[in-house]
Amino acid sequence: MDLDVQQAEKRATRRFALRLPVSVNYAGDSSAALAAQTRDVSARGICFYLDAPLNTGSAIEFTMTLPPEITLTESIRVRCKGKVVRVDNGQPDAKVPVAAVIDEYEFLSEA
DSSP states (O other): OOHHHHHHHHOOSOOBOOOOEEEEEETTEEEEEEEEEEEEEOSSEEEEEESSOOOTTOEEEEEEEEOHHHHSSSOEEEEEEEEEEEEOOOSTTSOEEEEEEEEEEEEEOOO
């Protein structure tokens, strides 16, 4: 089985190429929020850029606001819990792409 077929199987849901600000917490430490920007988002996962890598397998929690183009109504804040599944440490002095699976999520009120 070649790599392209394996990638297609992993991406069973539509990905949206969105550049959104996202706040990432890891290891249960809500005081250590990292500012990041998404590369793409799907119903099952997210890829975002960080200044430094996280460890594959790390539990994370992140919060972002989905825009009206995605929700088809007003902007909606959502908090997600998941796990880091891939980190691309390719280039020095560059943002690090981090991919995570979304295990659970909740919509947050604006109040």
